Amino acid sequence: xAGITQSPRHKVTETGTPVTLRxxxxxxxxxxxxxxxxxxxxxxxxxYSYGVKDTDKGEVSDGxxxxxxxxxDFLLTLESxxxxxxxxxxxxxxxxxxxxxxxxxxxxxxxxTVT
Amino acid sequence: xxxxxQIPQYQHVQEGEDFTTYCNxxxxxxxxxxxxxxxxxxxxxxxxxxxxxxxxxxxxxxFQFGEAKKNSSLHITATxxxxxxxxxxAGRGSQGNLIFGKGTKLSVKP
Numbered sequence: 001x002a003g004i005t006q007s008p009r010h011k012v013t014e015t016g017t018p019v020t021l022r023x024x025x026x027x028x029x030x031x032x033x034x035x036x037x038x039x040x041x042x043x044x045x046x047x048y049s050y051g052v053k054d055t056d057k058g059e060v061s062d063g064x065x066x067x068x069x070x071x072x073d074f075l076l077t078l079e080s081x082x083x084x085x086x087x088x089x090x091x092x093x094x095x096x097x098x099x100x101x102x103x104x105x106x107x108x109x110x111x112x113t114v115t
Numbered sequence: 116x117x118x119x120x121q122i123p124q125y126q127h128v129q130e131g132e133d134f135t136t137y138c139n140x141x142x143x144x145x146x147x148x149x150x151x152x153x154x155x156x157x158x159x160x161x162x163x164x165x166x167x168x169x170x171x172x173x174x175x176x177x178f179q180f181g182e183a184k185k186n187s188s189l190h191i192t193a194t195x196x197x198x199x200x201x202x203x204x205a206g207r208g209s210q211g212n213l214i215f216g217k218g219t220k221l222s223v224k225p
Contacts, residue, residue, distance in 0.1 A: 042217035090157060103148055106157040
């Protein structure tokens with residue numbers, strides 16, 4: 001497995017609280033991604049990064065923000081968590097420098113529950 | 116927006132039977148990737164197809180990319196209990212992002 005870790009692995013939080021999920025890679029890959037996975041929806045892209053301080057929105061970015069101050073870290077923040085953000089969150093990195101043809105390697109996931 | 120449809124959603128087979136999952140896109144794809152996710156695990160990259168009509172094999176798994184580059188399939192011959200999991204296809208969207216199908220969940224009865 002690629003060197004990708006996610007923290008925390010599990011979190012329960014209350015509606016309205018801020019939450020930050022961290023993705024850390026040791027592969028020095030340029031591209032990093034945040035997905036959420038929900039039953040019946042598969043994997044949906046939230047945000048991605050193509051370099052330090054370079055990020056862009058994905059398919060389901062509303063309610064989420066990201067930051068990448070170092071190559072190895074990509075943070076996902078829920079400014080004010082809602083129950084609809086209860087999900088499993090996966091971080092991924094691209095295996096090649098060319099994003100168009102690069103396969104993605106996924107972290108172990110973070111299970112977030114918003115009560 | 117661009118979508119990748121995958122069928123069936125679920126498939127239950129007896130061990131030793133074959134299994135096929137299909138992936139269809141409304142637009143031409145530059146390439147298609149397949150991933151497997153074991154229960155409780157994370158998606159793991161299996162293979163990428165790039166050329167029109169391409170066929171690739173990995174042991175009992177056969178992957179095909181359609182001539183029009185709008186569809187793909189994954190076929191598993193003689194399933195084993197180790198094949199259990201959800202299989203996702205993912206196609207490249209017009210902006211370069213991967214668009215995942217919703218997956219086919221395979222269960223294998225020993």
